[in-house]
Ligand SMILES: Nc1ncnc2c1ncn2[C@@H]1O[C@H](COP(=O)(O)OP(=O)(O)OP(=O)(O)O)[C@@H](O)[C@H]1O
């Protein structure tokens with residue numbers, strides 16, 4: 001019997017200014033996996049160590065760069081991790097996965113979060129494991145160890161999240177190096193390693209309301225900045241003043257984005273941050289100017305502006321004047337020799353979905 005299904009996972013923007021590793025919004029730009037399992041097509045998948053024929057559409061982000069072997073690609077490695085935790089060593093023979101990915105890689109729009117969520121949903125479907133989204137979040141959080149992008153991609157909408165304290169035994173499982181969770185490319189041999197099951201309910205979240213008049217403008221520089229590098233420039237400790245500065249704004253922002261009409265006098269200052277953006281300026285030419293020069297008084301309709309995730313994308317929230325706001329930011333990047341594209345995006349309210357067909 002042939003089984004076919006589609007997995008769709010939204011892009012996301014994390015932090016929204018003061019909510020470093022806490023806030024995230026799912027954005028209506030979807031990573032899509034078209035999956036079919038047809039045992040009569042087993043000959044097509046015999047060259048892959050795990051019986052999977054993986055392809056990306058030519059217009060996909062990463063088409064030229066992402067690996068297609070199932071033990072090297074982030075989506076299928078993640079699916080193999082979920083399956084192996086549950087005693088399924090490989091994909092069923094004749095598994096074909098075609099990926100369409102409009103989420104630019106390494107730009108702060110949650111491409112890796114979407115790939116991990118898609119991989120966990122794929123593993124759950126292939127293995128018919130019947131996990132809830134809450135349980136699938138546990139698997140995701142063993143791989144990407146901050147919950148903001150992952151939660152927004154899985155649950156959709158505007159989310160706040162945290163990782164709960166783990167017991168010493170659970171901590172051992174969470175501290176396992178990533179290489180022992182995700183299968184390493186093996187040259188065709190299956191090591192037989194059974195990864196430890198993730199602890200349960202690692203991540204806790206709430207979904208806030210969001211005023212639908214507020215749209216997201218993403219200004220996307222044409223260079224990649226890995227999340228690891230962008231986290232590497234952050235300090236290990238902060239002053240009380242800087243932490244209080246962010247906490248005060250975080251508390252106001254989560255409610256301000258629900259109010260009608262949206263109030264730029266509240267949202268713009270509530271999107272200021274002292275925990276990550278000041279340190280990331282050295283990695284993103286023009287960031288200081290951009291964050292200071294585009295304001296609600298110069299651009300009516302603008303509500304707030306911040307770095308999207310680990311950057312380099314800029315997220316501007318606005319109710320109108322989208323093109324002018326984007327163009328001003330593009331011009332500032334241009335003066336710093338950085339080319340950009342931009343997108344106007346709605347929220348993705350439902351998060352990740354699977355549809356059988
Ligand atoms: N669709 C995909 N298929 C395969 N690999 C992917 C895919 N999307 C992302 N990746 C992997 O994740 C890497 C990017 O992850 P990284 O965390 O650095 O950036 P990001 O997730 O785009 O940004 P941020 O976490 O700040 O939003 C890519 O270089 C690639 O290795």
Ligand SMILES: N[C@@H](CCO)C(=O)O
Nearest residue numbers: 014020021227309310
């Ligand atoms: N909160 C994360 C999001 C990127 O994945 C960061 O800013 O590093």
